[in-house]
Amino acid sequence: MERNCTASCEEIVRNKQVILREHVRGFPREADMEVRDGSVKLKVEDGSSGAMWVKNLYLSCEPKTRHLMKTIRPGSPITGFGVARVVDSANPKFKKGDLVWGITGWEEYSLIASSETFFKIEHTDVPLSYYNGILGMPGLSAYVGFFELCSPKKGESVYISTAAGGVGQLVGQFAKLLGCYVVGSAGSQEKVELLKNKFGFDEAFNYKEEADLDAALKRYFPEGIDIYFENVGGKMLDAVLLNMKNRGRIAACGMTSQYNLEQPEGIHNLMNLILKQVRMEGFLVSSYYHLYPKFLETVLPHIKQGKITYVEDIVEGLENAPAALVGLFSSHNVGKRVIVVSRE
Amino acid sequence: MERNCTASCEEIVRNKQVILREHVRGFPREADMEVRDGSVKLKVEDGSSGAMWVKNLYLSCEPKTRHLMKTIRPGSPITGFGVARVVDSANPKFKKGDLVWGITGWEEYSLIASSETFFKIEHTDVPLSYYNGILGMPGLSAYVGFFELCSPKKGESVYISTAAGGVGQLVGQFAKLLGCYVVGSAGSQEKVELLKNKFGFDEAFNYKEEADLDAALKRYFPEGIDIYFENVGGKMLDAVLLNMKNRGRIAACGMTSQYNLEQPEGIHNLMNLILKQVRMEGFLVSSYYHLYPKFLETVLPHIKQGKITYVEDIVEGLENAPAALVGLFSSHNVGKRVIVVSRE
Structure with missing residues (x-):
């Protein structure tokens, strides 16, 4: 298998993360999470068959995130759906530069061990953040x-x-x-x-x-x-x-x-x-991923013809993610809440 | 339409009834019901199109009877499914002597105004009371x-x-x-x-x-x-x-x-x-009456071949019906509870 990696894959970069401090009881509070800087080497280790490093662009912030927090180990980043760009890949389905969406971490870069939940983004003539929402x-x-x-x-x-x-x-x-x-x-x-x-x-x-x-x-x-x-x-x-x-x-x-x-x-x-x-x-x-292509076929034309519209509630910056999640439960958002980590 | 009525239809007979005294709150008690003797003329009035008089043989006594009691007017008999014999009929679907099952009253004789819920019993080589249970x-x-x-x-x-x-x-x-x-x-x-x-x-x-x-x-x-x-x-x-x-x-x-x-x-x-x-x-x-013939076709051979068995809990006499109903809620019955009003 050809590895799509260049020298840049090996650079060590800052990785800002939103970490779960401890198990949350009741409504989540900002203090349950910590924004922390780490650093990572963006290279998939030899032998990590199927793994890939992605740069996260847009993260989905939704009530189910709270539900998923029940299964996250304290000290680990929050997880959820996101749109990302592949920066190194040992996965035959995805190559460097591909735009993808799937379950990733609330951090700048994520190592994706299993790509089962990942989809390659083929249509880029709609806002990429839509893959967290109407197209995700x-x-x-x-x-x-x-x-x-x-x-x-x-x-x-x-x-x-x-x-x-x-x-x-x-x-x-x-x-x-x-x-x-x-x-x-x-x-x-x-x-x-x-x-x-x-x-x-x-x-x-x-x-x-x-x-x-x-x-x-x-x-x-x-x-x-x-x-x-x-x-x-x-x-x-x-x-x-x-x-x-x-x-x-x-x-x-x-x-x-x-x-x-x-x-x-x-x-x-x-x-x-x-x-x-x-x-x-x-x-x-x-359980219905197999219907995704049929769904896209139905919804994309409606979006392009303006028959279906979509309202997003954009939150800029990973550092604002904890407040964005907490605010969901007091109806602060209007439309689908998305956290912008990076636009490219 | 030919009326299947003879002189005997016109006789006045005793009609023992189980009457709901007043709306029941909580568990039913025997005192909520009264066994009372009335009398009736077993003749469908001229012009009562579709009506018929039946002699009740076996009454079904089940938890749902309690639920149905919420809709019975105090002073009226308890209602529920039963097996009966037609004694006078102005209904083209049923004639005098037919064995039927459907929604009837907890009484010796019932005037059935609407026969929508009634089925004619075609197979009599099984216990008739089964039409309150396994065949009903x-x-x-x-x-x-x-x-x-x-x-x-x-x-x-x-x-x-x-x-x-x-x-x-x-x-x-x-x-x-x-x-x-x-x-x-x-x-x-x-x-x-x-x-x-x-x-x-x-x-x-x-x-x-x-x-x-x-x-x-x-x-x-x-x-x-x-x-x-x-x-x-x-x-x-x-x-x-x-x-x-x-x-x-x-x-x-x-x-x-x-x-x-x-x-x-x-x-x-x-x-x-x-x-x-x-x-x-x-x-x-x-809502599934239309499946009744298909159901009978499935279950009758199983019963006749002894592959399916059915246990009934027989209570003799209408006067014991109130206690039979009350007892359901303390698990007194073993098997399907049936009240025998008359065996023929």
């Missing part, structure tokens, strides 16, 4: 959860929680393109406006201003909900269960409201799954 | 929940709660016939023996003797559960969610443990639907 896992999650799990039909009523987030905004636009009635909820008036005016949702509401979620859902869905795209869990799920139509479908993508709790909230209305014959299905997008 | 709604529920919703495969691990009940015993036998590993739980040692020795379950346990349901399930399913046939809800469901395998399936048929509660218990482990990519689907057997 959030996009594929929206596609799989909505089309594969919910079998949506024109005219059906669709409800999306965390609708202005990286997944939700796309689910809503898919549903509108199909001819569904679409309502989303979010945590600020600004996001509600975005849902209605930018993404074309039929209705949207700020769940924080609703004392009675059941009443709010009955206002927007007097005849019930056919499809619920579940991103939050907890009280919202309980209220939704009271409002599902017969033969409704729930795609469970995430349960954001529960990630910071020691003991998850109890859900009391599951009997409605029986009374309304509802199907609720959880999924992990990693 | 419980049987169809087992068939639909297991085969239609769970797409079972040979070798999969199947767990059934309330396994000795009218539905559970059949699900377990279907699963064994398919070549699955089958474990059931029930509320007494006697039932546990029945599951293992009569129905051929691989394992069975008394849930009342398990302080830690999660540990009990891990003992019987060290590698997890592929299919859970849900009859109870509550704490059992929460423990099962911790033990599902990836891509597991849950058919939600009932939530017996919750029917008597004012506020259902909270389920805390739904995040496992996502982590394990589990599909949970509720169903009402009434």
Whole structure:
């Protein structure tokens, strides 16, 4: 195998990292993480078959990052999806200079031991950061959860929680393109406006201003909900269960409201799954990588024709990543939050 | 239309009834019901198109009866599935003398206004009471929940709660016939023996003797559960969610443990639907009546060849029906509980 490495691979460079200090309990705080400078030699060791060094460009900052933190060893960098450029590779699938996206570290450079989760970026006529969002896992999650799990039909009523987030905004636009009635909820008036005016949702509401979620859902869905795209869990799920139509479908993508709790909230209305014959299905997008090419084929033309739009919340600099993550849980971001490590 | 009525149709007869006194809160008590004698004229009034009078023979006594009581008007008889003989009919589908099963009243004679839920009994070379159980709604529920919703495969691990009940015993036998590993739980040692020795379950346990349901399930399913046939809800469901395998399936048929509660218990482990990519689907057997002929075709030969067996818990006399219903919730019955009103 040819090694795509030059003298520059061997240079020792600074590697700024966001390190997990200790296991987080409850809501993450900035103090749970430390931004630290290290140094690395950007050369894959001989014999490290399949490994590669990448320079991280854009990192995805999302509620699931908090969930993943449960599995990170203290002293190690936070992990998550990112867009990167290969700087040295012993992996036959990728060569130096390739743009890729996959699971990387919150640091300037990452040694990728397993490239199973990595995709080469072929289309660069869209913003590269999109591969953290609409063209990455959030996009594929929206596609799989909505089309594969919910079998949506024109005219059906669709409800999306965390609708202005990286997944939700796309689910809503898919549903509108199909001819569904679409309502989303979010945590600020600004996001509600975005849902209605930018993404074309039929209705949207700020769940924080609703004392009675059941009443709010009955206002927007007097005849019930056919499809619920579940991103939050907890009280919202309980209220939704009271409002599902017969033969409704729930795609469970995430349960954001529960990630910071020691003991998850109890859900009391599951009997409605029986009374309304509802199907609720959880999924992990990693089981659907095989659909990625089909998904890209569907979504790229829509983006290029302006039929689907995407809002990002850009945070500049790795040193601001801890605050960016913490802020997610107080709805600070508007749109898909992305951390820019480097633009090239 | 020819009316199959003779002089005898017009006779006035005693009609013993089990009347709901008032809306039940919590566990049903015998005092919530009253056995009362009335009298009726067994003749369908002229112009009552589609109506028929039936003589009730066998009534089904099941946990769902409690659930249905929430919709019965105080002063009316308890309703539920039963096997009956037509004594007068203005319904073209049924004639005098036909044996039928469907939703009837807890009384000696019922006027059936709508025969939508009624099936004519064609095969009488099996016990007629079976049409309340293995050949009726419980049987169809087992068939639909297991085969239609769970797409079972040979070798999969199947767990059934309330396994000795009218539905559970059949699900377990279907699963064994398919070549699955089958474990059931029930509320007494006697039932546990029945599951293992009569129905051929691989394992069975008394849930009342398990302080830690999660540990009990891990003992019987060290590698997890592929299919859970849900009859109870509550704490059992929460423990099962911790033990599902990836891509597991849950058919939600009932939530017996919750029917008597004012506020259902909270389920805390739904995040496992996502982590394990589990599909949970509720169903009402009434939506699957179209599968009844196919179901009969499947199950009748098995019964006649002795490959499937069925245990009934026979209660003699309508006057004992209130105690029979109350006893269900303290696991008094062994097998499918049937109330004999009359044998002919």
